[in-house]
Amino acid sequence: MAYRLLVGAALCLLSVFPVVSQAQTIAFPDAQGSPAALLDGSTVRIRVAEAAANVTSGRDSIAVNVTSDVAGDSESVSLLETGPRTGVFEGLVDLAPGGVLAEPTLATATSPGPPAARDTIHASYGAATASAGLVGSIVRFIDDEGRETASLTAGSDVRLRVRDELRTVT
Secondary structure: OHHHHHHHHHHHHHHHOOOOOOOOEEEOEOOOOOEOOEEOOOEEEEEEEOHHHOOOOOOOEEEEEEEEOOOOOEEEEEEEEOOOOOOEEEEEEEEEEOOOOOOOEEEEOEEOOOOOEEOEEEEEEOOEEEEEEEEOOEEEEEOOOOOEOOOOOOOOOOEEEEEOOOOOOO
16 A cells, blocks of 8 residues: 555656656767767867756856877866757867867877877767767868769769868968
8 A cells, every 4th residue: 555655656746847868978060960070180079968967047067078099188178058958068179189289179199000090089978978080181072162062963073172180281
């Protein structure tokens, strides 16, 4: 009898105070929220979804640990909630091959090999982790208007956009 009364009381409380559950996640998205190719020498966006970190009616902040395998660097990066009560936090970290320029900057490196390999970075918050290998450059096809495209017309000129944060063209 006491067991039934206890279960009934618990169910009553759950109906009055619904439990909000959101899985804790962490990622390296691009500006549009899609998975990003991480370019060595660039600025990387970090996003954490964690409802439990939403503790005030304003915009909260959390700290994420970011590390690099080859360079062996570790940084604490502050992420700010994207809006009041969203439970989604974003922040940026600069990647600096061979050294640290300013905070928050994560030192990265390239293993000389053989074979040569770019660094891998990791971000962690609580039980959530994300890892991504760095690339040296990104090549995209572009159309006549300079917009990225996935297809080209037969016989048309092929245009490429190469992004390499470590090269300066003058």
